[in-house]
Structures are given as structure tokens and as C-alpha cells.
Amino acid sequence: MAWSIAQVARMSKVTSRTLRHYDDIGLLPPARVGDNGYRYYEQEQLLRLQQILVLRELGLGLDAIAEIVNQGRDRIEALRMHHRWLLAERDRLDRLARTVSRTISEVQGGEKVTSKSAAHWFEGFDSAKQEQLQQEARDRWGAEHVDAANKKFAGTPQDWWQTEGQTWLKSLNTLIAHIDAGRLPTDPAVQETIDGHYQWIQGTWVPNRESYTGLANLYADDPRFRANFDKTDPRLAEYLRAAMTEYARTRLS
Amino acid sequence: MAWSIAQVARMSKVTSRTLRHYDDIGLLPPARVGDNGYRYYEQEQLLRLQQILVLRELGLGLDAIAEIVNQGRDRIEALRMHHRWLLAERDRLDRLARTVSRTISEVQGGEKVTSKSAAHWFEGFDSAKQEQLQQEARDRWGAEHVDAANKKFAGTPQDWWQTEGQTWLKSLNTLIAHIDAGRLPTDPAVQETIDGHYQWIQGTWVPNRESYTGLANLYADDPRFRANFDKTDPRLAEYLRAAMTEYARTRLS
DNA sequence: GTAGAAGTTGACGCAACGGCAAAGTCAAGG
DNA sequence: CCTTGACTTTGCCGTTGCGTCAACTTCTAC
Numbered sequence: 003m004a005w006s007i008a009q010v011a012r013m014s015k016v017t018s019r020t021l022r023h024y025d026d027i028g029l030l031p032p033a034r035v036g037d038n039g040y041r042y043y044e045q046e047q048l049l050r051l052q053q054i055l056v057l058r059e060l061g062l063g064l065d066a067i068a069e070i071v072n073q074g075r076d077r078i079e080a081l082r083m084h085h086r087w088l089l090a091e092r093d094r095l096d097r098l099a100r101t102v103s104r105t106i107s108e109v110q111g112g113e114k115v116t117s118k119s120a121a122h123w124f125e126g127f128d129s130a131k132q133e134q135l136q137q138e139a140r141d142r143w144g145a146e147h148v149d150a151a152n153k154k155f156a157g158t159p160q161d162w163w164q165t166e167g168q169t170w171l172k173s174l175n176t177l178i179a180h181i182d183a184g185r186l187p188t189d190p191a192v193q194e195t196i197d198g199h200y201q202w203i204q205g206t207w208v209p210n211r212e213s214y215t216g217l218a219n220l221y222a223d224d225p226r227f228r229a230n231f232d233k234t235d236p237r238l239a240e241y242l243r244a245a246m247t248e249y250a251r252t253r254l255s
Numbered sequence: 256m257a258w259s260i261a262q263v264a265r266m267s268k269v270t271s272r273t274l275r276h277y278d279d280i281g282l283l284p285p286a287r288v289g290d291n292g293y294r295y296y297e298q299e300q301l302l303r304l305q306q307i308l309v310l311r312e313l314g315l316g317l318d319a320i321a322e323i324v325n326q327g328r329d330r331i332e333a334l335r336m337h338h339r340w341l342l343a344e345r346d347r348l349d350r351l352a353r354t355v356s357r358t359i360s361e362v363q364g365g366e367k368v369t370s371k372s373a374a375h376w377f378e379g380f381d382s383a384k385q386e387q388l389q390q391e392a393r394d395r396w397g398a399e400h401v402d403a404a405n406k407k408f409a410g411t412p413q414d415w416w417q418t419e420g421q422t423w424l425k426s427l428n429t430l431i432a433h434i435d436a437g438r439l440p441t442d443p444a445v446q447e448t449i450d451g452h453y454q455w456i457q458g459t460w461v462p463n464r465e466s467y468t469g470l471a472n473l474y475a476d477d478p479r480f481r482a483n484f485d486k487t488d489p490r491l492a493e494y495l496r497a498a499m500t501e502y503a504r505t506r507l508s
Numbered sequence: 509g510t511a512g513a514a515g516t517t518g519a520c521g522c523a524a525c526g527g528c529a530a531a532g533t534c535a536a537g538g
Numbered sequence: 539c540c541t542t543g544a545c546t547t548t549g550c551c552g553t554t555g556c557g558t559c560a561a562c563t564t565c566t567a568c
């Protein structure tokens with residue numbers, strides 16, 4: 003079923019002016035615009051609006067919200083991530099309340115304040131920064147193509163590794179050869195190997211500098227990937243991180 | 256001890272530019288300005304800054320924050336109020352997280368959405384409004400003069416009622432006479448009686464329209480006051496509320 | 509047809525800073 | 539004393555995300 007702009011505004015407590023603004027900037031286009039020029043919204047738009055409001059609540063700017071909302075391909079995963087962010091923010095507010103409690107005690111105690119104790123007065127105010135959440139989302143979706151490829155073969159990470167992963171293994175063996183030859187991760191030959199990986203990735207995902215760097219960190223830090231790399235060669239994970247990070251820095255924006 | 260602006264900025268994670276802005280608008284003047292023109296802050300200012308940051312975190316505008324921070328005369332009470340607001344906000348974020356959890360379940364269930372179910376998607380987004388918190392603070396301080404007068408006599412609310420309250424009781428008896436005479440709360444004679452109350456209050460507190468209205472509501476809604484009014488005459492509380500509200504509307508700004 | 513509600517677009521203003529420039533002050537080292 | 543770099547000042551401009559308002563169109567009920 004479809005809702006008019008006023009109905010959506012009432013449900014969501016967002017003004018119709020804001021909804022139009024979000025349409026203007028492409029953040030939340032309506033499902034359709036009638037012959038009369040009126041906007042009509044469907045379930046898909048309401049779900050998207052909820053995501054927007056969560057991220058707005060968490061203090062993100064609209065450009066960051068657009069990026070996160072637009073790039074998510076698995077809605078359930080996105081919602082789970084938002085849920086986790088909300089719980090983290092809830093816990094931060096709890097910490098804030100505890101900071102105020104502590105202040106009450108100190109003021110009642112009439113103690114002389116020092117630089118050290120005063121610093122405690124501001125614990126919890128340093129909220130999750132836009133960049134941190136944005137980066138986490140990028141890391142998340144950077145890993146998505148791996149999950150998607152894994153799902154495609156309807157198997158476990160080990161299955162992927164034994165099949166599609168063999169292509170990737172060839173690249174890894176090349177990297178190991180680079181290591182044995184004493185080449186730095188920044189060496190042009192190493193970067194060419196990484197470029198092969200980057201071209202391969204583009205089949206399902208086009209990362210930018212930040213998200214490709216995020217993927218590099220994921221390979222090195224996530225136990226699933228780390229275990230496989232270490233099995234092949236214990237030097238590999240960190241070498242790969244350095245090489246991919248360099249590639250992202252010099253060739254991506 | 257005194258802190259420079261950069262030291263305060265580092266402790267509080269607020270930029271020095273913002274601290275200067277707060278000085279400019281009178282929200283947070285420094286303890287003193289040195290001969291060199293530099294701002295120096297003391298414990299008092301840090302405590303005030305913490306309050307400002309709490310209220311900012313809760314979404315209040317700076318003008319509302321100024322009002323709340325400036326009017327509080329009992330710091331401990333103010334901090335307790337802020338603590339309570341933070342806990343309420345924390346609980347709201349918890350509700351938001353639950354809303355997202357519910358959405359996850361519904362989307363996974365693939366159910367068709369109705370107007371009724373969609374409305375649940377936005378539960379928790381309606382945060383505490385600036386006006387609500389402002390009003391609560393005004394109510395709080397509106398009641399403060401009663402508490403202060405009560406403390407002055409170092410007794411219980413009943414003590415106050417038996418002593419200073421007798422002056423107040425005379426006004427109430429006049430109001431009861433107005434009721435018996437069938438005069439509406441808006442009647443000029445009634446308003447003159449309320450004016451007597453207003454003049455009496457000014458000994459300890461100068462309310463504006465909103466805070467005097469808040470006091471009217473406090474008298475009618477707070478069990479301590481309500482019980483005393485009902486004891487005198489069951490018609491009194493609501494009549495007083497209406498009369499004081501009218502007085503505030505027509506004579507205060 | 510009329511009136512009021514609902515919706516549109518466009519434009520302006522506001523709040524709360526962040527960033528930057530220009531200039532002054534301070535402290536340490538030569 | 540001079541120099542340098544860190545720290546601080548004031549003033550000004552721009553940004554972001556709306557809220558408000560005006561002028562106009564569309565819809566619905568009487």
C-alpha cells in the first residue's frame with residue numbers, strides 16, 4: 003500500500019518539508035510521483051527512512067548517511083549493524099549518567115579538584131564519530147563480496163577456499179615469491195599482483211581507497227582469513243595488508 | 256587552579272573556537288581574563304561546562320541551555336535532574352534498538368506491512384523535546400521558591416503550611432469566596448487575587464509566563480500541594496490552575 | 509461552484525559552530 | 539637581545555540541515 007507524504011510524516015514524526023528535502027537531495031525518493039505531482043511512499047521507502055533516522059540519531063551527516071544507506075545490499079545485515087550502534091550509543095549515555103553521578107558525589111564531598119579528577123568530568127562525551135561509523139560500514143561491505151561469493155557456492159569458508167579461492171591462491175603464491183625475493187610491499191611488481199586482486203574484486207564490488215584499506219585490515223584481522231593465510235605462509239597476512247594499503251593509497255581515491 | 260582554553264578544550268573534547276563562542280554569547284564566561292587577554296577557567300567553569308554538554312547531548316538549543324544553567328540555584332539538584340534526563344534518553348535509545356530488532360524480525364518474516372505495523376517502525380524516534388525539558392526545569396525551579404521558603408523554616412511542608420502558608424491561605428479563602436460568588440477564573444476580581452499571589456512570590460522568584468504556568472500546574476498536580484488544596488476545598492486546585500494560567504497568559508511574557 | 513484541507517516548489521533565514529587569516533603573547537634557546 | 543615556534547586573540551565567511559513562509563495547484567466534501 004502507498005502512503006501520502008503527510009501520512010509518512012505523521013508516522014515518523016519527520017516534517018513533510020524534511021521528506022521533500024530528502025527527496026530533493028536523492029536520499030529518500032518516493033516510490034512514485036502521481037500525475038498530480040504528489041509523492042507516494044511504499045514499504046521500501048519506510049524501511050529506508052527508518053535507517054536514515056537511526057543514523058541521524060547517531061549524529062551522522064546526511065552525506066555519510068547516504069553512503070551507508072546506498073551501499074548496503076543486505077538489509078538484514080545493515081539493520082543488525084545499526085542495532086549494534088544503537089546499543090553502543092545507549093551504553094555511552096549510561097556512561098554519561100555515571101559521569102554525572104560521580105560529579106554529584108565529588109561536589110557533595112567538597113573536594114578540591116585537580117587536573118586529573120576534572121578530566122573525568124568529561125567521560126562519555128566523546129561520541130562515536132561519523133568517520134568511525136562510516137569506516138565500519140565500509141569495512142562491513144568490503145567483506146560482503148567475500149560473503150556473497152561464499153554464498154554463491156553454498157558452502158563454508160573452506161569450500162570457497164578450495165574452489166574459487168584457488169584463483170586467489172595463485173595471487174598469494176605470487177606474493178610469497180615476492181616476499182622470498184625480498185621485495186617490499188611497495189615494489190611495483192608487488193603492486194601489479196595486488197592490481198590483479200583489485201581487478202578480480204571488481205566483478206562484485208568497486209571499493210574506494212577507504213574500503214579497500216578496510217578490506218586489507220579485514221584479511222589480516224579476521225580469524226577466518228588470517229587462519230588461511232597463516233596456513234599458507236605466516237608472513238603473508240601482514241605483507242598483504244601493507245601491499246593492499248599501499249595500493250589503495252597510491253591508486254585509489 | 257586555573258586552566259587555559261586549550262587545556263579545557265583537551266579535557267572536554269570541545270574546540271577552543273566553541274569555548275570562545277560560548278564566552279561571546281555569555282553561556283560560559285571564563286573565570287577571568289589575564290592582562291594578556293587570555294581566558295582562564297576554574298572548577299566552577301568546568302562544572303558549568305559539563306552541564307552545558309549534557310544538555311547539548313540531549314539536543315537542547317543553546318538558548319534553552321542558557322536558561323536552564325543560569326536559573327539553577329542548587330547545583331546538586333540540577334545535576335540530579337540532568338542525571339535523570341540522561342537515563343531517560345538512554346532508555347529511549349534502548350527502545351530504538353528494540354524497534355530495529357522488531358524490524359529485523361518483520362523483514363525476515365516477509366510479512367506484508369500495514370499502516371498499523373509501519374507505525375511501530377518509528378517508535379523511540381520522538382526524542383525528548385526541548386520544550387519538555389525546559390518546562391520541567393522551569394517547573395522544578397518554580398517549585399524551588401516553595402522549597403526554599405520551607406527550608407527557611409527548617410520544617411516539613413506541613414510546618415510551612417501552618418506558618419507562612421497562612422498568608423497564602425488568606426488568598427485561597429478569597430478565591431473560595433470568588434468560587435462561591437460564581438466568578439469565572441478570568442474575572443478581574445479573581446485576577447487581582449492572583450496578582451497578590453504573584454507579588455508575594457516575587458520576594459524569592461520572578462517567574463515569566465511559562466514558569467508561572469508551570470507553577471500553576473505544579474500546584475494542581477503535585478500531591479503535596481494538591482492534598483492541602485483539596486483539604487481546604489475540592490474545587491480549589493483546578494480553579495487556581497485556571498486562574499493562574501489566565502494571569503500568566505494576559506499579564507506575563 | 510465554494511471552501512478548506514492537502515500538496516507542490518522556491519527562497520530566505522537561522523543555529524551552531526569550523527576554518528581561516530591576521531595579529532599579539534609567551535617561552536625557550538642561541 | 540633576537541628568533542622561532544607554540545599558544546592565544548578577534549573577526550569573518552561558509553557549511554549543514556532544516557523551519558518558515560509565500561504563492562500556487564489539486565483534492566474532497568457540501
